[in-house]
Amino acid sequence: MExxxxxxLPISQQRTWEALNDTEILRAxxxxxxxxxxxxxNAYLVALSAAVGPVKARFKGRMQLTDIDAPNAYNIVFEGQGGAAGFAKGNARVMLEADGDTATKLTYTASAQVGGKLAQIGSRLVDGAARKIAGEFFKRFGAQVAGQGETETAQAGDDTAPAQPAQPDAESSDATSAESGADATKRKRSWTAWISKS
Known part of the structure; x- marks a missing residue:
């Protein structure tokens, strides 16, 4: 699989590098x-649960960072065991390139081998699952780092600004709470209006 x-990513190359080396951000x-x-x-023990087609398993493995060229690139070498589900091992090359002062282009090339039940379900399913997991990772990663970038910018410009991003969650939870008829409709309208203003 390759x-x-x-x-x-909407943040600087240095900030992207720091985030890629922050275990709390990666775990999230x-x-x-x-x-x-x-x-x-530069090595980590990782535990995660994953579903690949009909095979669901909890994997335990090790991840090692090699050929580190901060803040431009590194290699990730990984291997994991999923019990009866089988194993996975491989490596990835991650490269960062500045795209102006406030954006970064991240490119990665990964290759992996799987064995056991994972190998039996077919490469198409395995590839599809890997792409889905990678896509979800970068969606979450982009949201995490973009949120931090906005907070840093807001703090630099105005101390009261960081309080504002909390509003969507509060209003969203209000809108989803159990309410009847007119109240729910009214809240939904106010939520829509809030989105259009922001």
Whole structure:
């Protein structure tokens, strides 16, 4: 299995590099990730749950960063065991390139091998699952780093601005709470109006 993709991120290259090396951010962004714990220099123990077609399993593995060229690139070498589901191992090359002062182009090329039940379900399903997991990771990662970038910009310009992003969650939870007829409709209209203003 091989994957090559490019993503554009709305923050500087240095900030992207820092985020890619922040285990808390990675844990929040990797679908099904339960833990990432340091295991020596530039190495981590990872536990995650994943579903590949009909096969669902909890994987435990190790991830090692090699050929580190901060803040431009590194290699990730990984291997994981999923019990009866089988195993996965492979590597990825991650490269960052500045796209102006406030954006970064991230390109990665990954290759992996799977064995056990995972190998039996067919490469098309495995490739599809890998692309879906990677896509979800970058969707979450982009949202995380973009949110932090906005907060940093707002704090630099105006101390009261960071309080504003909390509004959507509060109004969203209000709109989804159990209400009847007119009240729910009224709230829905106010939520729509809030979105159109922002």
């Amino acid at each position: 994957l090559t993709e490019t993503h554009s 962004c990797i679908p099904g990730c339960e833990s990432i714990d340091p295991d020596g220099e």
